[in-house]
Amino acid sequence: MRKVRKESIRCDFSTKQYKNLIFRDSLVSSCIVPKAKINGIILEPKHDQQMRLKLLACEIFYREISSLTANLPHRVDVEFLPQQLHVIGRVRMKDRLTEYLAAIDENCYDAILLAYGLCSGGIAGLTAGKIPLVVPRAHDCITLFLGCRKKYQDYFFANGGTYFMTIGWFEQDNALNYGIEMMPFYNKLAFIETGIEPDNTFERRAQKLAEERHWEFEKLTGDLTLLRRLLNGDWNEDFLIVPPGQQIQTAYNDEVIESIAPHNKNSNVFPLKTDDP
16 A cells, blocks of 8 residues: 655644534534524634644545645645545445544544545545534535535436546546456546646646547536635535534435434434445
């Protein structure tokens, strides 16, 4: 396995003060959202304070997240994790992510952010420790590159057999190699342009890849809104805020994921089977 790249980025802006929010019975620092009920959780301003956040992100987002961190209202420590976690099976992926979460000193942060989608169930079963986990409601990373669950869902069902790519697919060898292994199932390649590309080099490479396989090619306009809001602390209904001690589970509905107390028999959320090797 390749060595994990780590990058710690601090963003301190003393000119902007934000709000602490009450998260059920726990005090959680947050920010831009006024008193509101989000995902069934009452958030109420308490007092001014800048948040300190920890982000665990798949390295497929390396360029996009790096481009967003310079103008954040909060201090965010960023750690990029290997894309290879996606190819080791959902149970092993969850176990590895649990190890990364356990290594975080939660006393230093107000919340932990995950730049991950459900990713074939790889985040199902993760449990918040002493501070909340904040996770986008997304089936996979394509939602985060397109910026909207509905946009991705509509495109997905209207364009079956589409393989999606961004710059990250070319820069993370494992992502490209894994995709090539799966390519017999596809007949179209969609390159998502997120606005951080230095030129059209990667688009041309994607188009050439499609031509070699006699696929249709399309360039899509990406949108980094979800990633930006995750980092800014602007957590609305597009994000799941997992209270301390609760667990992420798959929700087989438009919400994608839900949080429940471990072993909550009264939950209407269905846990994933854990029979992977």
